[in-house]
Amino acid sequence: MGGVMTTFVGVLGLRMWQLGVRDADQYYLLAEENRISLRLVPPNRGRIYDRAGKIVADNEQAFRITLVREEVEDLEDVLAKLRRLLGLDDEAIFKVKSQIEQASGFAPITVKDRVTWEELSIVAVNAPALPGIHPEMVLSRVYPFGPDFAHQVGYVGPVSENDLKEEDDAAEPLLRLPDFEVGKIGIERRHERALRGLPGTRRVEVNVSGRTMRELALDPPTAGPDMQITLDHHLQNFMRVRLEGQSAAAIVMDVTNGDVLGCTSAPSFDPNLFVRGISNRDYGALRDNEFRPLSDKTVQGAYPPGSTVKMSNALAALESGVMDPAETVACNGYVEISGRRFHCWKRGGHGRVDMVGALRESCDVYFYEVAQRIGIDGIFAMNDRLGLGQKYDLPLSSMARGNNPSREWKQQKYGQDWLIGDTINASIGQGFTLASPIQLATMAARLASGT
Known part of the structure; x- marks a missing residue:
């Protein structure tokens, strides 16, 4: 019996030596992994300034109330108390419960965002009766000039599944943080990865249930x-107010260097509505507005440019030498071409006009004659040089290419040959020709600067 006990004690001692001495480092590392938790710290988003140094996209301090499910014993009781303290309605309570079902037990869930100081104080005072509820201070995006820069600067909003699909795997943990915001349109979206910054990490000590006990180290984000843009806030506001109540677009460009000083699409909207998730009512009002405020007409709209292309055709005629600017053309109100009458906008005609007079009076008949001399190839080539039918490298959303038609285009599109009537229509910006306001502004700037 004594031998058995001696053997047992020896085996036990050997095992204790293995655990306590030989394998101590291994088990220490395992214990550390269980005890230490690494958590991402979101970075502050870069601000955006106009050309004069005014902030047009900023970060402001905001307060919110969050809930950690793992720290709440009686969820229904806590939510009932928050309903009374914060005035939460059924929709808000349902949203919180839905988020709890989708998130892990340790992930904080936003109960109410952008709470007032009074609401924050009420929750803080009642903290002993609200386990798992945390008042927090966060930074949230704000647009001080509201609708003045809505289409150009854009806005940020909550991360969607589509946003996650477009990002690489390394960025996904950051984007899955509660209430993290990403650029949705405009400059905010185009320069999302730069403006976002890089996250930091926080090493915290947690207990066996995963609850944070203390912070051990912080690697700051x-x-x-x-970022600075070329738009001017005074000009943006002036243009928006002048276009109020209309469905229109306006662009102001510095012809010496191509800077876009003003770029306005009307009607506009308040981008601040989208930052924390727009309500169904507000979004429905914008979506159903017949003037389409969510669309940036300056770059997304493609319209028949009309008589604005006459400047391009005049330049093509001068460069090719097929027309002298002093030469006159008789306008009787229409011209017959291939058995068809093409009318001038002035039914009685302009009489005899030279190039300057034709541009001043916008005489259609004069440019019908120009079109017959330079042909569609000449019209296409000059329109292309002046920027029609092209997408520009600008940080704006869903830019339309428009259409600068040619013989090849019509053959590919419709399987048909180009006709003389098509050329006549193109000479006055009708038919197949489409251009956006930004393309027409670029055309005018290149004509004015000679570049």
Whole structure:
């Protein structure tokens, strides 16, 4: 019996030596992995300035109330108390419960965003009766000029599944943080990865149930760089107010260097509505508006350019030498071409006009004659040089290419040959020709600067 006990004690001692001495480092590392938790710290988003240094996209301090499910014993009781303290309605309570079902037990869920100081104080005072509820201070995007820069600067909003699909795997953990915001349209979207910055990490000690006990170390995040744009806030506001109540677009460009100083699409909207998720009512009002405020008409709209292309045709005629600017053409109100009458906008005609007079009076008949001399190839080539039918490298959303038609285009599109009537229509910006306001502004700037 004594031998058995001696053997047992020896085996036990050997095992204790293995655990306590030989394998100590291995088990220490396992214990550390269980005890230490790494958590991402979101970076501050870079601010956006106009050409005069005014902030047009900023970060402001905001307060919110969050809930950690793992720390709440009686969820229904806590939510009932929050309903009374914060005035939460059934929709808000349902949203919180839905988020809890989708998130892990340790992930904070936003109960109410952008709470007032009074609401924050009420929750803080009642903290002992609200386990798992945390008042927090966060930074949230704000657009001080509201609708003035809505289409150009754009806005940020909550991360969607589509946003996650477009990002690489390394960015996904950051994007899955509660209430993280990403650029949705405009400059905010085009320069999302730069403005976003780089996340930091926080090492915290957690207990066996995963609850945070203390912070051990912090590797601070890197804020996104600030950005400056060429738009001017005074001009943006002036243009928007002048276009109020209309469905229109306006662009102001510096012809010496191509800077876009003003770019307005009317009607506009308040981008601040989208930052934390727009309500169904507000979105429905914007979506159903017949003037389409969510669409940026300056770059997304493609329209018949009309008589604006006459400047391009005049330049093509001068460069090719097929027409002297002093030469006159008789306008009797129409011209017959291939058995068909093409009318001038002035039914009685303009009489005899030279190139300057034809541009001043916008005489259609004069440019019908120009079109017959330069042909569609000449019209297409000059329109192309002046920027029609092209997408520009601008940080704006869903830019339309428009259409600068040619013989090849019609053959590919419709399987048909080009006709003289098509050329006549193209000479006055009708028919197949389509252009956006930004393309027409570029055309005018290139004509004015000679470049």
